[in-house]
Amino acid sequence: MGVSGATAYLQVQSLDFEGIVDSYAPLVQRIAHHLKGRLPANVQLDDLIQAGMVGLLEASRHYDASQGASFETYAGIRIRGAMLDEVRRYDWTPRSVHRKAREVSEAMYRIERRTGRDARDTEVAAELGVSMAEYHRILQDSTGCRVFSVEDLDEQGAFLEQVSDDGQGPVERLAREGFKQALADAIAGLPERERLVISLYYEEEMNLREIGEVLGVSESRVCQINSQATLRLRARMRDWLTG
DSSP states (O other): OOOOOHHHHHHHHHOOOHHHHHHHHHHHHHHHHHHHHSSOTTTTTHHHHHHHHHHHHHHHHOGHHHHHSSSSHHHHHHHHHHHHHHHTOOOOOOHHHHHHHHHHHHHHHHHHOOOSSOOHHHHHHHHHOOOOOHHOOOOOOHHHOOOOOOEEEEEOHHHEEEEEEEHHHHHHHHHHHHHHHHHHHHHSSSOOOHHHHHOOOOOSOOHHHHHHHHTOOHHHHHHHHHHHHHHHHHHHTHHHHHH
């Protein structure tokens, strides 16, 4: 594809939904297969594709070439968002896992406010009053059971999605840019190993086994590091997510 701007807009507008499906179904399938490899086994590929088609239809209705993004880029975002919304709708995670993950994040926040440095594993476990083994189990459960990405820190519905709706004004655009910069700064400030795992997982799109081979640790340990990094990011983005 690779067509952008006014040309892409005219091509998209000239197609009915059947034509859009014919042209962009491979994009939906590619995103679905990519997500499926990062989600638990009980998530069905067909469900992801069906949700992605809904996202594609929404993208065709709302695409605005004047915003500068190609249709494929814009559609990819809407398709992926629709798939993740579908997964969240059937959230399999026990409430206790969400609660314990929030408690870890809050403990990190308190420790880092007191000390002015990264909260250590042992300090977080002590703050929670649990053993290191239990703390690592909480991290394992949090990553293993939740659909989570660094662009979806807000459990109530993705701050980035809220401020990127059609028709956003200058205040909303400024908020979006401010959030993105704050998130980039928070990621840059992570402990080295956590920052590396985030980079390999979200930017290089490596799976946990591959990251474990790079770091020389087990897949379960990578899972824990990834969980700790995302919970630390939640703690450091607290003012954005609760304000």
